[in-house]
Amino acid sequence: MPRVRELELLRVVLPYGRRVESLLVKLTEHGGMTGWGELVDAPDEPIDDAKALLDADWEHPDSAPGGHPAIDMACWDLWTRMRGVPLAHALGGSRTSLTATVRLGLNPTPEHLVTQVNQQVCGGYTHVTLDIRPGWDIEPVRAVRQAFPALTLAVDCHSSYTTDEQLVALDSYGIEVIERPFPLEDVGSHAALQDQVAAKVAVEGPLLEDYLTLRAARALILRPAAYPTLSDARRAHDRAAANGWDIVCAGGRGTGLARAAAVAIASLPGCTLPCDVTQPPRQAQIVDPAVGAAGGVVAVPFTQPGLGHDIDEVKARKLAREAFRV
Known part of the structure; x- marks a missing residue:
């Protein structure tokens, strides 16, 4: 059962096109494993949803508190990484x-x-x-x-x-x-x-x-x-x-x-x-x-758990205009 001990929100400026902003969410559970999510052009930071998730008990992303798209994606990434399964497989995908x-x-x-x-x-x-x-x-x-x-x-x-x-x-x-x-x-x-x-x-x-x-x-x-x-x-x-x-x-x-x-x-x-x-x-x-x-x-990354990609946190923080920890 995932229990999130820390949630971080990063608002980054995309270095291409109209340079719109993207909201990144990083979840960290008590064992140190992380999950990431993203929503482009997010109007505001989901602070209340983030607070509701901290130390809450949830068995599956569908039962996690909140409902913000970026937090939901991060919950799926964390949940599947903890189980060692690819996100595509967990959602019912079959193509490689x-x-x-x-x-x-x-x-x-x-x-x-x-x-x-x-x-x-x-x-x-x-x-x-x-x-x-x-x-x-x-x-x-x-x-x-x-x-x-x-x-x-x-x-x-x-x-x-x-x-x-x-x-x-x-x-x-x-x-x-x-x-x-x-x-x-x-x-x-x-x-x-x-x-x-x-x-x-x-x-x-x-x-x-x-x-x-x-x-x-x-x-x-x-x-x-x-x-x-x-x-x-x-x-x-x-x-x-x-x-x-x-x-x-x-x-x-x-x-x-x-x-x-x-x-x-x-x-x-x-x-x-x-x-x-x-x-x-x-x-x-x-x-x-x-x-x-x-x-x-x-x-389709079917051999790596979660989203199937490593995250370059150094680059993410360089792009960040502001960051919040909850």
Whole structure:
């Protein structure tokens, strides 16, 4: 039974992109074993949840006090490390490697986009997800499809469409998945689009039951960090898979800890679409080995307990803007 004697919160500044902040949680039990968790863009420090966990008796992470995502992840990491089992195995995962997708943003020209896709294909990727918007959709997708007839393509619309004409037209280019075409609350537009296209319409999870009822999509974008606990993420996976949906697991940004948990969730049997857990930049990560893809494949750590990665605490503390001990 884990008994946490110390909990440390570190707010770190991520050394890439918009330099957002990430909240790290380190748990230490009375025997000296540790567990780590992370939440990117955490609005505040979960001091009350942290205090509730100290010296509390809990047999399983689901029964641990609190409910903050970073603390829950740390509880899972500690609990599985103490039992000598990988987090992926404890959650019900079975795969030792995952096919990854690479996301490519908006480009100056279709020709420049084709060059970027070529670089990724040469690096081993067999699946590419293209960001699209109204006015940047048919032409870039056509250019990529003509250059790479056999490449598996998905598009991410970032909820930017209000009508479906262009999205229906994209279906002729053999798109596998259309992610987030409309605002999430517009279930009806998603349903109408799904009725017209062979591609799978993919949505995020907050309104999953509404989408299942109306058959308004055929794929779930599963982001573990969007759920209070990893068990909640697993339940969303189970619900979608039981209804025949495909699932793409997407990790958060951060220092690598959140991505490591996303890899564990992505190893679940229902996560049938290529995962999106190949970032952040390796040089910004505090985990060893770094979380990322090699040749378009992400390894699942099934021989190491917990998250399956060593933590570079020195680097974490260098990145920390502030730290609290509870």
